[in-house]
Amino acid sequence: MPKLSVIVPCYYNELNIPITGPELIANEQNFPPEVSFEYVLVDDGSRDGTWKALLHLQAQYPERVTLVKLAGNVGSYNAIVAGMAAATGDCMAVITADLQDPPELLAQMYTYWQQGLKLVLANRADREEGFGQRLVANTFHWLMRRIALPGIPSGGFDMVFFDRQLRDQVVRMQERNGNVFYLLVWLGYPYVSIPYRRRRRQVGKSRWTLSKKVKLFVDSLLSFSFFPVRAISVLGMLLGGIATLYGVFLVVLRLGGAPEPQGWTTLMLVVLFVSAFQMIALGVIGEYVWRSLDAARRRPMYVVEEQRPAASPGA
Known part of the structure; x- marks a missing residue:
């Protein structure tokens, strides 16, 4: 039965x-x-x-x-x-x-x-x-x-x-x-x-509140996918490529005697953008590390x- x-x-x-x-x-x-x-x-x-x-x-x-x-x-x-x-x-x-x-x-x-x-x-x-x-x-x-x-x-x-x-x-x-x-x-x-x-x-x-829905999404994504970490790697390489191209552009300007771009606003935007990316990357990695610690405690x-x-x- x-x-x-x-x-x-x-x-x-x-x-x-x-x-x-x-x-x-x-x-x-x-x-x-x-x-x-x-x-x-x-x-x-x-x-x-x-x-x-x-x-x-x-x-x-x-x-x-x-x-x-x-x-x-x-x-x-x-x-x-x-x-x-x-x-x-x-x-x-x-x-x-x-x-x-x-x-x-x-x-x-x-x-x-x-x-x-x-x-x-x-x-x-x-x-x-x-x-x-x-x-x-x-x-x-x-x-x-x-x-x-x-x-x-x-x-x-x-x-x-x-x-x-x-x-x-x-x-x-x-x-x-x-x-x-x-x-x-x-x-x-x-x-x-x-x-x-x-x-x-x-x-x-x-x-079933919004905070619980957000936690479910994060838990589900990190439990069954490495996409967030891979996305960080891809974006990091993309930013590195942009920085390399911009460096080549500045060298060409210097060799050609053309005026180089200047401006405090532009510099701050770049710094803030890169800093934000770094903090997001650390946050994503931290989520994986925290879950590893939580599992290791065996509570x-x-x-x-x-x-x-x-x-x-x-x-």
């Missing part, structure tokens, strides 16, 4: 849990009758009533719901890894707590898994969001396709379905400051992608404050 573990990271989702839980349970009717279910909900350091809502959900479905409470907020991707570590299913899926991603897709993703695919993605072909949000999201995923992971589906994906083998490999890596969804793709297994339209959030307020990705496994059947 195959067992499906559905991992749900939760952060300030007090209002979402009473809606999300029953809808996930109702979605079980779309699966073959032999499938059993486990729902692993991870409280990512929420300071509202999310944990109480999760406890109430577990009281309603004690044999299906496993709860993990993290001591502090470590980000949704680390919380997902915590959920992976607690999950016991033969296959697993990740879905958001606000139901912007439709649970109905899980049955179709399960069918692909039965056919032998170890990874199934649901990519956002469209989204019911404002123009600004769509622009930022589409730009981010376009850059990642061009620079870091060529061939990933356009529009991005926050809903994935994967085999326990992939779960074991990701949990064993314990990779910090990364993107767990991209890491699943990076493993190299063949996958299929299902396009869908992402819903508008109906309940609660999103905590845990998360700290579990409390874990409540699902009750055994018949207990």
Whole structure:
């Protein structure tokens, strides 16, 4: 009997849990009758009533719901890894707590898994969001396709379905400051992608702030690409070439007796431009060095404050 573990990271989702839980349970009717279910909900350091809502959900479905409470907020991707570590299913899926991603897709993703695919993605072909949000999201995923992971589906994906083998490999890596969804793709297994339209959030307020989006972009780019360092090298050689040409130009002027260009403003612009490039280059290199230091410390990705496994059947 195959067992499906559905991992749900939760952060300030007090209002979402009473809606999300029953809808996930109702979605079980779309699966073959032999499938059993486990729902692993991870409280990512929420300071509202999310944990109480999760406890109430577990009281309603004690044999299906496993709860993990993290001591502090470590980000949704680390919380997902915590959920992976607690999950016991033969296959697993990740879905958001606000139901912007439709649970109905899980049955179709399960069918692909039965056919032998170890990874199934649901990519956002469209989204019911404002123009600004769509622009930022589409730009981010376009850059990642061009620079870091060529061939990933356009529009991005926050809903994935994967085999326990992939779960074991990701949990064993314990990779910090990364993107767990991209890491699943990076493993190299063949996958299929299902396009869908992402819903508008109906309940609660999103905590996905601009600063978190910027950090995700930087983490994803540096985790899967050396493009920033290579760009520094290319720009450095370009500036060196320009400086060489300008030096040759000055020598020609001197030999020809022509007046040389003068001016404090021009000199300061050149100095400021080169200094800015140097500081940016140091910043990029520093990001790589900091991530190496963070990995060398070997601190845990998360700290579990409390874990409540699902009750055994018949207990």
